[in-house]
Amino acid sequence: MFKKEQVLASLSLAALLLGAQMAVGREIPTAPENFLAMTNPLAGKKEAEKAGLETYKKKCAKCHGEKGDGAGKSAKDLNPPVTAFNKAGYLKGRKDGQLFWIIKNGSPKTDMDAYGEGTNFNLKDEQIWQIVAYMRSKFAKE
Numbered sequence: 001m002f003k004k005e006q007v008l009a010s011l012s013l014a015a016l017l018l019g020a021q022m023a024v025g026r027e028i029p030t031a032p033e034n035f036l037a038m039t040n041p042l043a044g045k046k047e048a049e050k051a052g053l054e055t056y057k058k059k060c061a062k063c064h065g066e067k068g069d070g071a072g073k074s075a076k077d078l079n080p081p082v083t084a085f086n087k088a089g090y091l092k093g094r095k096d097g098q099l100f101w102i103i104k105n106g107s108p109k110t111d112m113d114a115y116g117e118g119t120n121f122n123l124k125d126e127q128i129w130q131i132v133a134y135m136r137s138k139f140a141k142e
């Protein structure tokens, strides 16, 4: 048997948890398995990292920041916020294929557009891997 107070207490706890979830608990969508299984064919290649830097500066830095801190000049007030790549453990916890998939296909209903072939930005897969190589070379923090 539940007392009225117990029911009310658990209802308000549920509401509290739901509110907290909505405020901080948003997750970036996870790539499908076939993408998660991919590894970057250009990882560690200096030429690729250089090319990736050029594309990153032109297309990504205005939101994600030159330093990968998510504080570019267009990032202000975006909701959900722009991902910072240079937070401790962030890149370590993301698979190559996850990064590749989001860059290629975007994150629906956010300011993260799709950049892959056939979009307005029309980046080739190779260019996306170059960016991923650059990001790992520059922004990864243990």
Ligand code: HEC
Pocket (backbone or CB within 6 Å): 027, 028, 029, 056, 059, 060, 061, 062, 063, 064, 074, 075, 078, 080, 081, 082, 083, 094, 098, 099, 102, 103, 107, 110, 111, 112, 113, 115, 131
């Ligand atoms: C207009 C601002 C904006 C620009 C420009 C932009 N992004 Fe994003 N990006 C975002 C936002 C906002 C998110 C968070 C999306 C979410 O919460 O689902 C994001 C998320 C990401 C993620 C996170 C993926 C993950 O799984 O953790 C990656 C990687 C990324 N962007 C790469 C890029 C790259 C590379 C470019 C340039 C080709 C770029 N972004 C350009 C706004 C932007």
